[in-house]
Amino acid sequence: MTTTVTGRVALITGGAGGIGRAVCRGFIARGIQCVLADYNQASLDAAVAELGPAATGVQIDLRDFGKLPDLLALVQERFGRLDILVNNAAITGTGHFEERSVENILGELNINLLSPIVLTRLAFPSLQRSGDGRVINTVSLGGIFPLPETGIYSATKFGLRGAMLCLGMDAERHGVKVGNVMPSATETPMLMREAIEGGNTLQFMDPPQQPEDVARQVMRMLDDPCLERYPRVSESWTVRLAMLVPNMLPKLIPLFRKKGVRGHARYLESLRRRGLVRVRDGQWELP
Template identity: 85%
Template structure:
């Protein structure tokens, strides 16, 4: 038996149990859209679906295992009979120097951030075309425009995903599916907190992190007025584009940015401490 939503639309959101994914689902549900949350963490899925209510269902899946993706889409089809919106939101990032990271971890980051969204979009495309108003919305990152030191693999995945989805989006007249991306800067999620504690790139803390709701608002705008790209902080899109006009000058600019980032990181860690989200243990930060 198929289940229908108030709006008639069904959305599949990868990384749906995370901070950004959950806010996207909240916005969809307010619009009467049923949400299927795909995430690897069953406990997080249980918490998210309990919080979001009966219009949210969770599916535990390893998105890096491409053989599991057809079954994920088959579940959506069997339960709801359609798919109208695919949100490629799941992402991971590693910390530490490139030359010290294992090949296995590099491949895992490439699979989750770049290959899985492309493969899942390809597999979902027929259903999205049948929808009549199919949408693919991707959470990319300003890291898909502006490279930061020590984030080579992450930047590679986001540069690649942005490029692939821009190409697909420009071909809409042929295939009929709206494809667009939201490009946030640093957003306060468990992943960002972990990066902050583990010594991730301080450059992303030059400004206070935005909130998942800021990103979700741009996803909702994508539904109302689809386009190729949207930015939670529009001014940042212009500043990074301007910097990329002369990439050879980046080695001179980055040290200036880094000083601001170090100060911003210290302020952010203090804000986490005041909120009880981190503690200092023998001079080292730890998540509470």
């Protein structure tokens, strides 16, 4: 049954995760109906229960591009419109590049890069009809600054940033405002898993920010749209300056790694104190 609404409607991929849920809370506070698209049904159920009647959960595997038109059709059938698309879902693999399976690599490419581009293309007609359509992408500082052992993740974020910057610069023609939010390490279940599985320690040089820090920049995108926003502006200057001399990166990275190792140890201990991870038989694990 179609329920036409007068307020705005947003579709948020990865909506049941830490950043996605924080973004939904901000949207709902502004009277925006939220459709949360996520793979994990249990997390979706918990998110919808927390967020209330303004949230609708849809279980979907974003790697299955054939399901994306069905997702958008569901939004149209339920609400009769789509005003905001937030491409937020992402994964990151751990382990050495040469040890990862091709299937694993393709899965990361599909979720982080191809799915948001395809979904944006499919959503464009609805966003154009909105009259004030928005596409907001949770990219990453990893879309500017490459870190060792994150080659596939960096490839997806470099690519997504580039594609969406191009769309954003062409907004006068197509009428949809497109922008990127560029967070550094953010405390989400994905980051916690990276921390206990030996992910790149360089991202722990500073304490991770909170999902609400990222969500605030998404809200600013609604109020004052632009091509990019950064939760931590100082970090954006650091990485952009470093990229002016890419040939120096092999010499700079070891200087940062020691700080990252210390920060990683502090972060694991912080998670342990808060009961978010535990040690069993000498191994870190999620409860």
